[in-house]
Amino acid sequence: xxxxxxxxxxxxxxxxxxxxxxxxxxxxxxxxxxxxxxxxxxxxxxxxxxxxxxxxxxxxxxxxxxxxxxxxxxxxxxxxxxxxxxxxxxxxxxxxxxxxxxxxxxxxxxxxxxxxxxxxxxxxxxxxxxxxxxxxx
Amino acid sequence: xxxxxxxxxxxxxxxxxxxxxxxxxxxxxxxxxxxxxxxxxxxxxxxxxxxxxxxxxxxxxxxxxxxxxxxxxxxxxxxxxxxxxxxxxxxxxxxxxxxxxxxxxxxxxxxxxxxxxxxxxxxxxxxxxxxxxxxxxxxxxxxxxxxxxxxxxxxxxxxxxxxxxxxxxxxxxxxxxxxxxxxxx
Numbered sequence: 001x002x003x004x005x006x007x008x009x010x011x012x013x014x015x016x017x018x019x020x021x022x023x024x025x026x027x028x029x030x031x032x033x034x035x036x037x038x039x040x041x042x043x044x045x046x047x048x049x050x051x052x053x054x055x056x057x058x059x060x061x062x063x064x065x066x067x068x069x070x071x072x073x074x075x076x077x078x079x080x081x082x083x084x085x086x087x088x089x090x091x092x093x094x095x096x097x098x099x100x101x102x103x104x105x106x107x108x109x110x111x112x113x114x115x116x117x118x119x120x121x122x123x124x125x126x127x128x129x130x131x132x133x134x135x136x137x
Numbered sequence: 138x139x140x141x142x143x144x145x146x147x148x149x150x151x152x153x154x155x156x157x158x159x160x161x162x163x164x165x166x167x168x169x170x171x172x173x174x175x176x177x178x179x180x181x182x183x184x185x186x187x188x189x190x191x192x193x194x195x196x197x198x199x200x201x202x203x204x205x206x207x208x209x210x211x212x213x214x215x216x217x218x219x220x221x222x223x224x225x226x227x228x229x230x231x232x233x234x235x236x237x238x239x240x241x242x243x244x245x246x247x248x249x250x251x252x253x254x255x256x257x258x259x260x261x262x263x264x265x266x267x268x269x270x271x272x273x274x275x276x277x278x279x280x281x282x283x284x285x286x287x288x289x290x291x292x293x294x295x296x297x298x299x300x301x302x303x304x305x306x307x308x309x310x311x312x313x314x315x316x317x318x319x320x321x322x
Binding site: 002003005006007008009010011012013014015016017018019020021022023024025026027028029030031032033035036037038039040041042043044045046047048049050051053054057064065066068070072074075076077078079081082083084085086087088089090091092093094095096097098099100101102103104105106107108109110111112113114116117118119120121122123124125126127128129130132135 | 141144145146147148149150151152153154155156157158159160161162163164165166170171173174175177178181183187189190199200202203204205206207208209210211212213214215216218219224226227229230233234242243246247248251252253254256257262263265266267268269270271272273274275276277278279280281282283284285287288289290291292293294295296297298299301302303304305306307308309310311312313314315317
């Protein structure tokens with residue numbers, strides 16, 4: 001049953017990414033040229049409602065659908081890893097025009113060369129794992 | 138219901154993303170897609186060589202199912218919910234892309250120069266896809282999250298590290314498009 005719910009949430013996510021064109025390389029390029037409000041509207045409105053819903057869950061101690069307490073773990077403190085990692089991610093995001101969610105949506109949509117991006121992203125993750133201890137964090 | 142077949146405006150898509158994050162939180166999970174790349178490494182046997190990949194991947198099984206859903210959702214969106222999937226980017230963006238050699242700008246969903254089957258045999262396209270994907274995977278794990286984990290989940294929870302990461306995303310993205318693109322296209 002839970003598996004079905006995860007699958008349905010994923011399908012909803014995939015449809016949203018495709019239909020909103022957030023999965024389109026063109027939209028990412030346009031966003032970084034500040035020539036459209038589209039992507040900023042998507043992220044901005046998602047954030048506004050996201051902040052609101054998390055505040056409500058915290059304030060009223062809302063439990064999950066399964067009756068468990070909901071915890072929001074804080075991200076580890078630091079600057080370098082977020083800044084350098086973020087810059088590296090941004091360079092790739094603009095070049096490949098896809099981030100780790102939409103790249104799978106694009107695969108389903110039939111843009112097969114995205115497989116090259118997915119495999120390289122897995123490889124990039126692996127290389128990070130190998131050098132993790134030698135990188136500034 | 139005709140709107141469903143048109144491109145979705147930001148004020149539909151944004152709230153949908155917030156809803157997806159809310160649903161994941163309410164089933165006791167979280168919204169973060171790049172973790173799956175680490176799980177895929179472990180599934181490929183990376184845990185035998187590198188400690189970073191030694192973790193209970195089965196605890197992340199749910200997220201792989203979300204990914205499977207994202208693939209199916211892409212199939213549904215492209216094949217059943219779209220009549221004409223052309224991305225109507227700004228005319229100035231189209232003009233600029235044309236000067237860079239992207240003739241498909243404004244006529245397709247993805248640039249055919251990079252995402253047509255011909256890309257598999259075009260060395261330049263392949264290098265761009267490989268380098269782009271590599272940086273996305275490396276950077277996301279280094280930063281501890283991607284657009285979903287930091288820009289949506291982290292910022293929604295008012296996390297300073299996520300703000301730093303998102304600023305990084307934009308420094309990198311702007312540098313790529315404004316300084317590096319003119320050199321490679």
